Structure formats: C-alpha cells, structure tokens
Amino acid sequence: MYRYIIFLSLTLNTWTQAAITTGGDFMNGSPAPTLTLANALTFFIESTGSVRGIAFDEWVTSDGGSTTALAVVVPSIQLMSYQINGGSIQTIPVNSVIDNAATTLGDMTANDGYLFFFAGISVNSGDAISFSPGIFTFSNASGFNANIPATFNGDAYTINQSGLRLSSLSPVPEPATGLFGLIAVGMLACFRKRTCAL
Numbered sequence: 001m002y003r004y005i006i007f008l009s010l011t012l013n014t015w016t017q018a019a020i021t022t023g024g025d026f027m028n029g030s031p032a033p034t035l036t037l038a039n040a041l042t043f044f045i046e047s048t049g050s051v052r053g054i055a056f057d058e059w060v061t062s063d064g065g066s067t068t069a070l071a072v073v074v075p076s077i078q079l080m081s082y083q084i085n086g087g088s089i090q091t092i093p094v095n096s097v098i099d100n101a102a103t104t105l106g107d108m109t110a111n112d113g114y115l116f117f118f119a120g121i122s123v124n125s126g127d128a129i130s131f132s133p134g135i136f137t138f139s140n141a142s143g144f145n146a147n148i149p150a151t152f153n154g155d156a157y158t159i160n161q162s163g164l165r166l167s168s169l170s171p172v173p174e175p176a177t178g179l180f181g182l183i184a185v186g187m188l189a190c191f192r193k194r195t196c197a198l
Contacts, residue, residue: 029140043167050120059113071138099145106163
C-alpha cells in the first residue's frame, strides 16, 4: 500500500521542482554556509547496497576552474532523519557537502554535487527511502565552486561509497507541491475506507 501512496505523492510533486537551497559564504565561512532541504525527498531503490549520500544531478553547469571542495558540517554531529518503506524514523549523521565531483566518479559526472553521510544506510532493491527536511550548517571550504546555485531545480539520486547510483532520479519537490502530496494521501486513504462524506 505504501508504494502506491508514495508513487501518487511523487507524481504530484513532479509538477514543479526546487527545494534545495544554499546560503551563506561557503568559501569564507561568514555568514555560515548552509544547505536546506525544504521538503522531504523520496527515492525508489533500484540496486541493493549502502546509501552513503544524496547526489544533485548537474548541480553546476561549470566547474569554474575549481577542483572538488569539501565543506564539513559544523558542529560535527548533525543528523538527517529518514524512513524506509514508511517504517520508523531513523537518523544518519551528515558528514559534508561536496561542490562537484570535478571528474567522473561512479555514475556521477563532473557537474554533480553531493551531500555525504558518515555511515551507510542499508537498502534493498524495491525499497522506498524518504529523507526529512532539514537545515545543515557547514565550515568554509577554500575553492568551493562559486557557480553553486542558491536554489537547485533539478533531480537528485542516492549513491554508494563509490558514487554508483542506487536509486532512480527523483525530482526535487517545491514545498508547495508537498501539500498536494499530503492531500492526495488523505484522499486515497479516504476512498479506500469509503467513510468520507464528499
């Protein structure tokens, strides 16, 4: 049942995109660099493995002459919440955000940035994993790509330690469209129970 609900929610979320934003100064550290996930992100796992991060497909269109720059989270422990198949809420420590891979790494291209975790999340093919909204604060990183957009309007996917894609591409939903997803879930539950007076 949960797969149909998640599918319906994601279908509605594809109407518009853009819910990952960056703020602050990643190169100098003042104001403090931040990455905000404004709405939940759900991914359908296609390959069994260990999720080590979330990659942002074509996050930048140019390397800007920069090599890979890594901004580490401050403080050292910031947790991202997630659920697998609608189960209990769990957390994973966020390690860093990387501006772009600079070279091909697994399935990632030179223009793909990614949010990296301290540890892996075990998933199986057919699972649906949902990451909760959150705001993460980072240290400065000299050489961080100046072309990183303030708002990301693209697709995201989960990766393993080697940069190999474990899930299908998922559009990043805009916060407003998340509401449509919740309404759809409520209507679906209502019709299944046949108890609503519409």
